[in-house]
Amino acid sequence: MKCEEAGELIFEADLEELGMGGDSPLxxxxxxxxECRQAAEVILGTESAFxxxxxxLAPGRSFEESxxxxxxxxxxxxRRRLRALPVLLPLAAAAALFLxxxxxWNREVGVVRDPFVPALLAEAPALRxxxxxxxxxxxxxDPDYQIIWLF
Amino acid sequence: MRDEPERAVxxxxxxxxxxxxxxxVRPFYQRxxxxxxxxxxxxDDADDVTQETVIRAYRHIATFRKEGRVSTWLYRITRNVxxxxxxxxxxxxxxxxxxxxxxxxxxxxxxxSEGGLDHQQLLRIVHxxxxxxxxxxxxxxxxxxxxxxxxxxxxxMLEIDAATARTHLFRARxxxxxxxxxxxxxxxxxxxx
Numbered sequence: 001m002k003c004e005e006a007g008e009l010i011f012e013a014d015l016e017e018l019g020m021g022g023d024s025p026l027x028x029x030x031x032x033x034x035e036c037r038q039a040a041e042v043i044l045g046t047e048s049a050f051x052x053x054x055x056x057l058a059p060g061r062s063f064e065e066s067x068x069x070x071x072x073x074x075x076x077x078x079r080r081r082l083r084a085l086p087v088l089l090p091l092a093a094a095a096a097l098f099l100x101x102x103x104x105w106n107r108e109v110g111v112v113r114d115p116f117v118p119a120l121l122a123e124a125p126a127l128r129x130x131x132x133x134x135x136x137x138x139x140x141x142d143p144d145y146q147i148i149w150l151f
Numbered sequence: 152m153r154d155e156p157e158r159a160v161x162x163x164x165x166x167x168x169x170x171x172x173x174x175x176v177r178p179f180y181q182r183x184x185x186x187x188x189x190x191x192x193x194x195d196d197a198d199d200v201t202q203e204t205v206i207r208a209y210r211h212i213a214t215f216r217k218e219g220r221v222s223t224w225l226y227r228i229t230r231n232v233x234x235x236x237x238x239x240x241x242x243x244x245x246x247x248x249x250x251x252x253x254x255x256x257x258x259x260x261x262x263x264s265e266g267g268l269d270h271q272q273l274l275r276i277v278h279x280x281x282x283x284x285x286x287x288x289x290x291x292x293x294x295x296x297x298x299x300x301x302x303x304x305x306x307x308m309l310e311i312d313a314a315t316a317r318t319h320l321f322r323a324r325x326x327x328x329x330x331x332x333x334x335x336x337x338x339x340x341x342x343x344x
Binding site: 003004006007008010011012013015035036038039042043046047049050051052053054055056057058059060063064066067070071074 | 169172180181184185188189194197198201202205206209210270273274276277293296297298321324325327328329331332335338339341342343
């Protein structure tokens with residue numbers, strides 16, 4: 001191979017080939033020709049220096065802090081959820097207590113006066129439940145139909 | 152790719168997951184910045200792109216597919232963010248400072264070899280040389296020759312086919328190496344340049 005031909009290949013060759021890895025016609029020529037080998041070494045050295053210069057780059061010092069702040073503001077962030085926990089806990093406890101007491105009270109009375117019950121039915125309760133059962137009247141959205149749930 | 156972190160396992164639900172984020176994205180901060188710098192060629196813009204990329208990755212971590220590479224997923228986000236922030240890439244390229252190329256070339260010529268250059272000089276040279284490449288050429292060259300990705304992996308990250316990636320790579324190498332050889336005329340002559 002002539003140096004001119006090698007020159008054509010050197011300008012497009014993979015780095016491994018320039019480093020005389022493998023067994024291609026170009027690597028064969030580089031092993032024999034000192035000047036072409038020197039050209040390949042200059043290219044390898046320069047590109048390797050470029051890579052090293054880039055490898056040492058990092059974002060600015062305040063980057064991590066900015067990211068933490070920005071992430072905290074993302075909806076659904078666990079940090080955000082944790083901040084809301086002191087407010088939500090008493091509300092959740094109150095809701096749980098209500099759900100616990102409501103069926104007991106309901107069983108005693110036997111008839112449901114539920115916020116879902118239409119006003120007319122609530123004013124004149126006429127539903128008797130079988131013993132040991134409670135009932136809930138649910139609004140279906142259609143005035144002609146009401147849902148009675150025995151439980 | 153050099154120092155390729157583990158392939159990720161998607162354990163995420165439907166919302167941001169700090170633990171998964173720390174595992175998958177945090178190790179990539181530096182690399183995201185580097186990608187952003189290659190895309191924008193401006194350290195301040197690269198900072199902004201990196202921050203926005205990290206935030207988007209946090210928001211959408213649950214969408215990451217477990218069979219994919221974290222690097223590919225993050226690279227695509229970085230690219231989208233950079234394109235949105237920088238507007239028209241061609242317009243951006245036109246803003247490149249021609250004097251930077253001359254100054255950088257001067258540095259390389261003065262020293263006679265890259266070994267005597269300091270870090271900042273080297274970066275100026277890289278940026279100046281990169282200014283002569285198209286966006287695709289610059290990205291493929293950086294991913295393959297400077298970061299050590301396989302061309303097929305670079306193609307996947309850039310969402311182009313492997314043959315196209317190789318074409319961009321060869322053109323980029325020709326331009327960069329021609330520039331390097333201009334500062335070693337005795338060797339360039341041997342190679343018939």
